[in-house]
Amino acid sequence: MAKTASSKEAILAAGRREFAARGFSGARVEAIARAAGCNKAMLFYYFSSKEKLYRAVLAGALGEIFAELGGVVHARLTPERFMERFPGIYIRFLARNPDLPRILVFDLIRDPENFSRTMAGIFRENSEFNPQRFLGMVRSWHDQGLIAEEDPLHFMLNVISLSIFSFVGRPMVEAISGLRSEDGEAFYRARIRSVVRLLKKGMLK
Amino acid sequence: MAKTASSKEAILAAGRREFAARGFSGARVEAIARAAGCNKAMLFYYFSSKEKLYRAVLAGALGEIFAELGGVVHARLTPERFMERFPGIYIRFLARNPDLPRILVFDLIRDPENFSRTMAGIFRENSEFNPQRFLGMVRSWHDQGLIAEEDPLHFMLNVISLSIFSFVGRPMVEAISGLRSEDGEAFYRARIRSVVRLLKKGMLK
DNA sequence: GTTTGGTTTAACCATACGGTTAATATAACA
DNA sequence: TGTTATATTAACCGTATGGTTAAACCAAAC
Numbered sequence: 001m002a003k004t005a006s007s008k009e010a011i012l013a014a015g016r017r018e019f020a021a022r023g024f025s026g027a028r029v030e031a032i033a034r035a036a037g038c039n040k041a042m043l044f045y046y047f048s049s050k051e052k053l054y055r056a057v058l059a060g061a062l063g064e065i066f067a068e069l070g071g072v073v074h075a076r077l078t079p080e081r082f083m084e085r086f087p088g089i090y091i092r093f094l095a096r097n098p099d100l101p102r103i104l105v106f107d108l109i110r111d112p113e114n115f116s117r118t119m120a121g122i123f124r125e126n127s128e129f130n131p132q133r134f135l136g137m138v139r140s141w142h143d144q145g146l147i148a149e150e151d152p153l154h155f156m157l158n159v160i161s162l163s164i165f166s167f168v169g170r171p172m173v174e175a176i177s178g179l180r181s182e183d184g185e186a187f188y189r190a191r192i193r194s195v196v197r198l199l200k201k202g203m204l205k
Numbered sequence: 206m207a208k209t210a211s212s213k214e215a216i217l218a219a220g221r222r223e224f225a226a227r228g229f230s231g232a233r234v235e236a237i238a239r240a241a242g243c244n245k246a247m248l249f250y251y252f253s254s255k256e257k258l259y260r261a262v263l264a265g266a267l268g269e270i271f272a273e274l275g276g277v278v279h280a281r282l283t284p285e286r287f288m289e290r291f292p293g294i295y296i297r298f299l300a301r302n303p304d305l306p307r308i309l310v311f312d313l314i315r316d317p318e319n320f321s322r323t324m325a326g327i328f329r330e331n332s333e334f335n336p337q338r339f340l341g342m343v344r345s346w347h348d349q350g351l352i353a354e355e356d357p358l359h360f361m362l363n364v365i366s367l368s369i370f371s372f373v374g375r376p377m378v379e380a381i382s383g384l385r386s387e388d389g390e391a392f393y394r395a396r397i398r399s400v401v402r403l404l405k406k407g408m409l410k
Numbered sequence: 411g412t413t414t415g416g417t418t419t420a421a422c423c424a425t426a427c428g429g430t431t432a433a434t435a436t437a438a439c440a
Numbered sequence: 441t442g443t444t445a446t447a448t449t450a451a452c453c454g455t456a457t458g459g460t461t462a463a464a465c466c467a468a469a470c
Contacts, residue, residue, distance in 0.1 A: 007417080023315065026230035029458060039419055044459065102314050105373060109307050110228065112376035119380040131381045148406070154399035156378050161370035166362060168310060169369065171317035173361045175324040176336045194359035201353070202407020212447075234428060244449050249429065251447095411470100418465070426457080435448070440441095 008046045010036040015057045020099035023106045024054055055118065058107055061100045062122050068093045070128030079141045083159075083199040088192045090163040095188050101167045148205050158203070162195045213251045215241040220262045225304035228311045229259055260323065263312055266305045267327050273298045275333030284346045288364075288404040293397045295368040300393050306372045353410050363408070367400045 014035035018027040029050050033040040047053035072086055094101050107115050123131055138152040149155045170187075174180055219240035223232040234255050238245040252258035277291055299306050312320050328336055343357040354360045375392075379385055 021315075023228050023230060023311070025228060026315065028456085030456090040458090041420085041460080042418065045417075048459095050458065104377075105310060106228070106314060108373055108377055109311060110226075110231065116376055116380040119377070131383065135382055148402065149399060151395065151399070153378055153382050153384060154395060156381065157371060157374060157396070158367065158399060158403055160374055160378065161366045162363060164374065165366035165370045168313055169362060169365055171321055172309075172313055172324070173358055173365065175321040176361065177340055177358050178336065179358060190356060190359060191362070194354060194356065194363060197353065198363055198403070198407040200407075202403040202405075233426090235426090243447095245428090246430080246450085247448065253429095255428065413470080414468090416465105416467090419463085421461090421463105423460075424458095427455090428453105429455105430453075431451090433449085433451105435446105437446080438444085440443080 007036070007038055007042055010038065011043055011046060011053070012057060012060060015053050016061065016099050016103065019054060019057055019106070020102040024050075024110060027054075055114075058103060058115075058118055059122065061103050062119055063126055064097070065093070065100055065104070066122055066126065066129035070130075073129060073134045073137065076137070079146045080200065080204060083203065084196055086159060087163055087195040087199065091166055091188055091192050091195070094164070094167055095184075098167065101164050105164070105168055146205055147203050149203060155203070159199065162198065166191050166195070212241070212243055212247055215243065216248055216251060216258070217262060217265065220258050221266065221304050221308065224259060224262055224311070225307040229255075229315060232259075260319075263308060263320075263323055264327065266308050267324055268331055269302070270298070270305055270309070271327055271331065271334035275335075278334060278339045278342065281342070284351045285405065285409060288408065289401055291364060292368050292400040292404065296371055296393055296397050296400070299369070299372055300389075303372065306369050310369070310373055350410055352408050354408060360408070364404065367403065371396050371400070 011032065014032045015027070018032045018035065021027075027050075029043060030040050032053075033043050036043075043053060047056060068089065072082070072089055077085065104115075107118075123129070135152045138147075138155050141147045142150050142152075147155070149158070166188075216237065219237045220232070223237045223240065227233075232255075234248060235245050237258070238248050241248075248258060252261060273294065277287070277294055282290065309320075312323075328334070340357045343352075343360050346352045347355050347357075352360070354363070371393075
């Protein structure tokens, strides 16, 4: 680390980890710098403030998520195929990048306005995921009588809730149940199976 | 405010609002005291540290949530009736107390261990919601062939995800869709309808 | 080998913040 | 009314933290 030209990347990566673990206010600029293998001043040299670094991290995280999702939407699937594939792709992707849902949810609560603006920015620049196209797809599924849900917004909320909250809510459910669920791979496999079944059975007409 | 004997309550209430809005590290002790109409030192007089106050707030929030849920479980419903009633009760309750899901999710991310411990404490003292009884109920539904999901943990994750993430994720979905959803009552009514339909159709055998 | 431009550092700075203290006000009650 | 226990406050305190600065380092260009 601390090798020229990669310092900026190292800071971004370390920032992502720190912000995901402690949220914006909990994150310490100095800790980020240390984790990136450089001096605190470097961070300000490249990002000029904690806030700016945070925004860069958030934008990066959102960008990665939607890049990943772009493919599923481009594929023009049937709703059945969509519900079979979407949870798996999304859940596995988040499992590989557990910092992303944390940052996302943290920011969603702390500052919904900022979150919305950042997302709007992503869509404007990065065309890999086109929300209007996705919405149109969902609406046409309903018009063709393929899915029961008439409101695309609630369709999305259902699909996304089940995927994202798998991560955030897991400790909660474990605490209620007292059961420590199997770690890693086994848990995600079971989770995907359950979500896919629920969505296919519950949303298809 | 600042009237004897209610100061402690005022601080707890103000703390709940502040922690919900900014998370633990983002919350300012001084801001809480001011919002409670008293001096910062009062806060330490009653709660001795920010951390202790936070724990009290979290415990209170969780206690209220599970007190609310206790009734549904005690009622020994059929799975069909359960899925008809649970989302409505839960979503409406959270809508009336929007700080609760925020605090909960904040803490869930920041410190899952602490969250688990707090919840275990709640169950030990407050018997209004009995997790083992609830799990038993779900398991028996499956054994009787009434529901498809064989794993009570994933049953719970599904049900809870759909309810809680309605709140947290709403700005996200609005940002994707570009549609600003109807406020308050109309949104929650639609949300409950969608979740109930999905659960009944998707989880009942 | 000297200039030049981006990169890196150590040492600072101001302040915001959690927490303390010692003194005062208030209520309870004998 | 005097005594005691609880509430409440203003004034502090030490430190952690975001941010700055000025100087040094170092590669490439000339």
